[in-house]
Amino acid sequence: MRKKKRPTVIDMFCGCGGLSRGFLDAGYDVLLGIDNNKSALKTFKENHDGAIAMDGDLFQGSTILEMAHLTDNKSIDLIIGGPPCQGFSLTGKRDENDERNTLFQSMVNAVGFFQPKAFVLENVPGLATLYNGKAKENIIKEFSNLGYTINSKVLYAPDYGIPQIRKRLFIVGLNNGMNFDFPEPVCIPGNYISCEEAIGDLHDFNDDLGVDVCKYLNDPKTPYQKKMRKNSIHLFNHVGTKHTPEVIDVISQVPEGGNHKDLPPGVGESRKFNEAWTRYHSKSPSKTIDTGHRNHFHYKFNRVPTVRENARLQSFADDFRFFGNKTEQYKQVGNAVPPLLGYHLGIQLKKYLSIDGE
Numbered sequence: 001m002r003k004k005k006r007p008t009v010i011d012m013f014c015g016c017g018g019l020s021r022g023f024l025d026a027g028y029d030v031l032l033g034i035d036n037n038k039s040a041l042k043t044f045k046e047n048h049d050g051a052i053a054m055d056g057d058l059f060q061g062s063t064i065l066e067m068a069h070l071t072d073n074k075s076i077d078l079i080i081g082g083p084p085c086q087g088f089s090l091t092g093k094r095d096e097n098d099e100r101n102t103l104f105q106s107m108v109n110a111v112g113f114f115q116p117k118a119f120v121l122e123n124v125p126g127l128a129t130l131y132n133g134k135a136k137e138n139i140i141k142e143f144s145n146l147g148y149t150i151n152s153k154v155l156y157a158p159d160y161g162i163p164q165i166r167k168r169l170f171i172v173g174l175n176n177g178m179n180f181d182f183p184e185p186v187c188i189p190g191n192y193i194s195c196e197e198a199i200g201d202l203h204d205f206n207d208d209l210g211v212d213v214c215k216y217l218n219d220p221k222t223p224y225q226k227k228m229r230k231n232s233i234h235l236f237n238h239v240g241t242k243h244t245p246e247v248i249d250v251i252s253q254v255p256e257g258g259n260h261k262d263l264p265p266g267v268g269e270s271r272k273f274n275e276a277w278t279r280y281h282s283k284s285p286s287k288t289i290d291t292g293h294r295n296h297f298h299y300k301f302n303r304v305p306t307v308r309e310n311a312r313l314q315s316f317a318d319d320f321r322f323f324g325n326k327t328e329q330y331k332q333v334g335n336a337v338p339p340l341l342g343y344h345l346g347i348q349l350k351k352y353l354s355i356d357g358e
Helices: 018-025 038-046 062-070 099-114 134-144 195-199 223-229 245-252 307-313 326-335 339-352
Strands: 008-012 029-035 052-055 078-081 118-123 149-156 167-174
Touching: 008 018, 008 099, 018 029, 018 078, 018 339, 029 038, 029 062, 038 052, 038 326, 052 062, 062 099, 078 099, 099 118, 099 134, 118 134, 118 339, 134 149, 134 167, 167 339, 195 223, 195 307, 307 326
Parallel strands: 008 029, 008 078, 029 052, 078 118
Antiparallel strands: 118 167, 149 167
């Protein structure tokens, strides 16, 4: 019996590789990730089953030839990525002098060069309405001109078993003339995975803020915790942040699910903006994980979440280890696409890909 061939993937603008890790878990062969952030590439390389981590300049057209060389000119079934897409004028015409547009164009050029069976472009939901929708229209036009049938949708992370309030826009193109139907939700409102269900087994800190590799101190209590811990013996990236007594006092006054608006007059005045001083609620998904680590508080403990806690809320399994200093690790987690979103997209997309050997 012939062994089934795994669909091959290139991840552009990969960061630490949240999206491609989801596709890897869905049975894809991730060949290459490209970015220009060294610590994120280190994380990508260590968590993608031998994939090449390419430190590349996507402003340069020659980069695509280097990508082809590094993948031994293999047939590429899927290109995924989340390029900046702000390089559009208010009239809908691309500004050729806007470097951000060059980054978007690099993904178009890569799809044109490799001719994959499909591509997945990920971005913020606001892309759909940027410049009155002209940005999205131009993106669809560019890929349509390459022969791809395009479908797009904003996916809500809690619908797919992710314990975090996060929305992402996905644009999927197929070169076989078929229209892509996005995966159906696996959770319903009222049955979303909560913060406590996601991170309630991870220990707090006293005077010792912990180390980057440690032992689990508590048993998993929920199906989600068991799933996250399935392939991990050690606990990575669970290191506390040292707060001053004054900051701890302020945090202690923020009620569960509350924010700076619930603080007494004169307390925390300097940080009262947007979601600053927001405490998660144990019975709800978390707020959107950002690239910092000072704005959100643990639902129970008077501290900010650790990198591992944020990673859990992003649906990174515990065997996914982050590298770089702690600030870089927080940025990697916050910038990532939740792997579970990639997983569900990958499983659905397999239905549309005709792979040799299957």
